[in-house]
Amino acid sequence: MKRELWNQDWFGPFAVTVLAIVIVGALKPSFLSPFNIQILLLAISVNALVAFSQMVIIAIGQMNLSVGAIGGLAAISFAGMMEVWGLPWPVAAVLSLGIGLLAGLTNGLLCAYTGISAFVITLATLSVFKGFNLGITEAQPFYDVPEMVKWLGNATVLGPIPWLVLPFAVSAVALWYLLFRLPLGRSVLAVGGNTHAAELSGISVPRIVVFAHSVSGLLAAMAGIMLVARLQLGQPSIGDDWLILSFAAPIIGGAVLTGGRVSVGGTCCGVAIVAIITQVLVLFNIDPFLVQVVLGGLILWAVGVNRIREVRGQRKAAAAGI
Amino acid sequence: MSGIEIDSAAVPEAAPKQGRQLGPLQRFMLSNEFGLIVLIVVFAVVFWTVSPMFLSKFSLYALGRTSAVNIMIGFSMMVVIVTGGLNLAVGAIGVCAAMACGWLMQAAGMNWVFATLGGLAVGGLLGAVNGVVIVRSGLHSFVITLATMSIMFGMMIFLTQAESYREISPVFTGFGRMKLWGVVPPMLLMTIVVGVLLWVLFTFGSLGRQILAAGANPAAAELSGINVGNMVIWCHALSGMLAGIAGFMLVSRTGAAIPSMAGQLGQDWLLPAFLAPVLGGTLLTGGRVSVLGTLLGGFLVTMLTGGLLLMQVGAFWIQTYLGLLLLLAVLLDLARRSYLARNKLV
Amino acid sequence: MKAPVFEAGNVTKVFPGVLALDEVNLKLASGSIHALLGENGAGKSTLIKIMTGVHRPDGGVMKIDGQPFSPHTTRDAISSGVGVVYQERNLIPQFSIAENIFLERLSAKPLQRIDYPALYADAQKWLDLLEIDARPETQVDKLNVARMQLVEIAKALSLNTRILLLDEPTASLTQHETETLFGILNRLRENGASLVFVSHKLEEVQEICDRVTVLRDGRNACESRALHGLDRQDIVRLMIGRSEQIPQWNQRDISGDKVALDIRNVATQDGHRDINFQLGKGEVLGLYGLVGSGRTELAKALIGAGNVTSGEIRIDGEIAKIGSVADALHQYGIGYVSEDRKGEGLILIHSVLENAGITVWKRLKNAFGLLSDRAVVNSVDPVLKKLEVRTPSSRQIVGNLSGGNQQKVSVAKWLAANVKILIVDEPTVGVDIKTKAYVHELIRELADSGTSILLITSDMPEMVTVADRILVMDEFELRGEIVNDRNYDLVSERIMHHIHGSNEEAAE
Helix, strand or coil, X not given: CCCCHHHCCCHHHHHHHHHHHHHHHHXXXXXXXXXXXXXXXXXXXXXXXXXXXXXXXXHCCCCCCCHHHHHHHHHHHHHHHHHCCCCCHHHHHHHHHXXXXXXXXXXXXXXXXXXXXXXXXXXXXXXXXXXXXXXXXXXXXXXXXXXHHHHHHHCEEECCEECCHHHHXXXXXXXXXXXXXXXHXXXXXXXXXXXXXXXXXXXXXXXXXXXXXXXXXXXXXXXXXXXXXXXXXXXXXXXXXXXXXXXXXXXXXXXXXXXXXCCHHHHHHXXXXXXXXXXXXXXXXXXXXXXXXXXXXHHHHXXXXXXXXXXXXXXXXXXXXX | CCCCCCCHHHCCCCCCCCCCCCCHHHHHHCCHHHHHHHXXXXXXXXXXXXXXXXXXXXXXXXXXXXXXXXXXXXXXXXXXXXXXXXCCCHHHHHHHHHHHHHHHHHCCCXXXXXXXXXXXXXXXXXXXXXXHHHHHHCCCHXXXXXXXXXXXXXXXXXXXXXXXXXXXXXXXXHHHHCCECCCECHHHHHHHHHHHHHHHHHHHEHHHHHHHHHHHCHHHHHHCCCCXXXXXXXXXXXXXXXHHHHXXXXXXXXXXXXXXXXXXXXXXXXXXXXXXXXXXXXXXXXXXXXXHHHHXXXXXXXXXXXXXXXXXXXXXXXHHHHHHHHHHHHHHHHHHHHHHHHCCCC | CCCCCEEEEEEEEEECXXXXXXXXXXXXXXXXXXXXXXXXXXXXXXXXXXXXXXXXXXXEEEEECCEECCCCCHHHHHHCCEEEECCCCCCCCCCEHHHHHCHHHHHHCCCCCCCHHHHHHHHHHHHHHCCXXXXXXXXHHHCCHHHHHHHHHHXXXXXXXCEEEEECCCCCCCHHHHHHHHHHHHHHHHCCCEEEEECXXXXXXXXXXXXXXXXXXXXXXXXXXXXXXXXXXXXXXXXXXXXXXXXCCCCCCCCCCCEEEEEEEEEECCCCCCEEEEEECCCEEEEECCCCCCHHHHHHHHCCCCCEEEEEEEECCEECCCCCHHHHHHHCCEEEECCCHHHHXXXXXXXXXXXXXXCCHHHHCCCCCECCHHHHHHHHHHHHHHCCCCCCCCCCEHHHCCHHHHHHHHHHHHHHCCCCEEEEECCCCCCCHHHHHHHHHHHHHHHHCCCEEEEEECCHHHHHHHCCEEEEEECXXXXXXXXXXXXXXXXXXXXXXXXXXXXXXXXX
């Protein structure tokens, strides 16, 4: 735990984030205007939950292609339950979170007990969940979102800090506490680090896999619900563009795709970096289409850096012989 | 846990694990391909009973055209799966190649032959880039192609400004509308020809066998004088070209090169791309391939989609059925394999 | 003998088609280090897996302190005080030493906050006890192999383990690390622990153990006998059922033969320095070295799978430029039979024909790059016949063949390619005695027919039986060369002298 600051997983991405804020702020003072900060925080809050959803699965060394589909399904369920059934928004939100949890649970059970790769399972369920979404909405949005929800999606608590930061901050702290302080979360990382050893130490691997996928589903659903509040309507296309982002942020944050190593702080910085870059493209009138190019480039850069660090670490260990 | 692992040396020399000997016919009847043929026949009968329209000339023609594209997309993924990797960028590359082809025809005013060759080269090149980055970095193809699908698609949208190319050569569009003997689309024949070529490559080609060896066990292949890195690059280049061909087929069918023809980042191709080879029994861990299986798998998927639409189950639910189909297929395959293993029929 | 801590009576285990254990008995006393010996496949690992709850016995009883003991899972075994340190690492690389030691304890209470300071303090006690010179918060992937092993021992001991099984614990340790480990094991013995030591290295067994149980073909060849008074020959006789026979093969005259492979001042990226040797045509040159001494790495560098950084390789007198395995094979006719048959030697999911033919595809393809099966069969079949590969057909999946037949296939592919120089790396690991003798004869036959062979092995009897000359490698350097006069005691003593002698010099 008492590693040097610059050796911490989150330090690199954090330094980049600070540097980016300073440089962009100096070049374009409007970047640091309260309004712009609010926009940034809104984007970060939702995207961070998307990234966390994938991060939990990366922690066990798997992947979840259905993050976006779960988020979209929860989003339209949330909006639909309010519009069609007239449910009060807290009830609709809890039920939609339940749907996300259930979707994640399904993924987890299939991955844990069939032995089929998570890639194939979640590709299939991606299609199933997306199909539910389209079947229910017939590709038409739900427009009738209660004022309270609309207000929560855009109002600020204090200065430029929007209400939506709250669920993000709570999940971040909770996830950190889970993964780095509770044995349950340590078991998640242990399974990702060395499945066989975890099993021999009495950890029930299938249960941990199911747990991780359930958490992932829950987080994706939360992101979907928050997006409904922010967009002020239940778009069926919510979640369609989450795939790249969900991997980019954890990887930028130092996560290793083979499992066992993720960083909550790093992932947050990864999300922030992506949000800042997107903003910069807008502020400097650069073609917004290039966002995709930059995102892909960031992933390549980050996996490259992680890889170099890994190789160096091994070499150092071999040389020092400790 | 290694429940039934025993020392290989503990197995007596004189008892090779060999079950009953099977004739070629029995062997075929236990194969995945035979199962697919049965399914295709069964579903064809079901759809025809429910709606005789299913076997109408028009319906069969449409089925042929769509399946040609889906099978081609499946081939494009298949040739990467055999190396034990995967290519998330099939859709992105396919669209890039098609857009390049469209640009060459419309903006550069090229003749369709050169435009096609140019588009094919773009597809192959983008695929090769994937391969080179994967081999050089030593990272898994999943994360590399995830990144490159975003980069390639983004670059394409940036360069085209999300505009379609509609001045497509009449030869091209004519090809898409042509009917042979009233029902057969030439596209399907083209797909079958590509399938035969791939089959020859993997069955008789020295390169194909080296690819399979490299996919099944890279370390052993490398120590037997096979350049595994080159094999991976070849496969990705081939995958890019096949994705390009699938893109051209869509262009010739719709008469325009449209940036959104494969959805956001080309993601819409992912499901058919995996469905066909997985249904067809191509091993996801690499080293084993079934071209015929992929062809039948792609056909089955298209037929089911078409049939369900015809039965008016609601176009919006199709995706759910396809997802369930993929799940069912992998679970059935699991059951089949464990049955064969239990009865020592493999 | 005191009342045994652990007792196994008539334990039997049947796997489909194989009687892995046939009424095996074992008694362990407290304060003792018990050697469990046997050839590969004799049933040692099956017995260990039954004791640790991985497998369940089909017959017989086990008792701990006289109470019946029948573990269903590894967890049951652990809670009864039976722990194991396997050869492969069973640690979570990204976790700290302390967390790894207490992983079992942590997972019992999933929702109770981990008290890290207390965890580190507890772990420190175990580190002190085992004299592990590292901080408890260090991540284990930053440790070397020896310390990881000690952490595993600490992990096992922290669970109140009274019976600790050590599976080949010294396999990847240096001499010095082994001595440290033995010091610790001795101390544990004095504290009353009951240790089971599984090893192939009989010298080590004689140094550290006090009792011995030998398994042969799944049966007790001897049971819980005092080691005192047994010499190496006795133990070997128990293990293989007869005395260690060194077939007295006649000395071959190799002096007049031409040099096939000439290595001059070769250095590699792996750390080899000043490697010089010559391999004559039709000669069997042995390369002796322990695991980790750099033998396999040298072989791989020579066939183009590693990097030669300086020096000269001459083949038939000509300077060779080997850039890849393909170069080595197709231009210079060098082949390499890997020690890791399943990982590097064979493609288990492919057929015998594909495996044996992999080296000839490039040669046999036509102008269009196509191959005819008949051409491949023609060049592979004679070899398969010559090696007497037993398979229903050449279409059989290699993974379904027995170990010995698999080994033959991994040799066959090089013979099909007509290599002139064959590097054979530990060819008899994991094969039974009959096949072993067959492999030895095969190597000899190949050499007689003009193939030059570099035989890498750490099996001393094998070396003395087969090699004409022996090179000794240690710490990536060649320590000496011995002409093999087939006198086992003399030759093995000289080999050991080259290794230990150099260690002593290095220590000065």
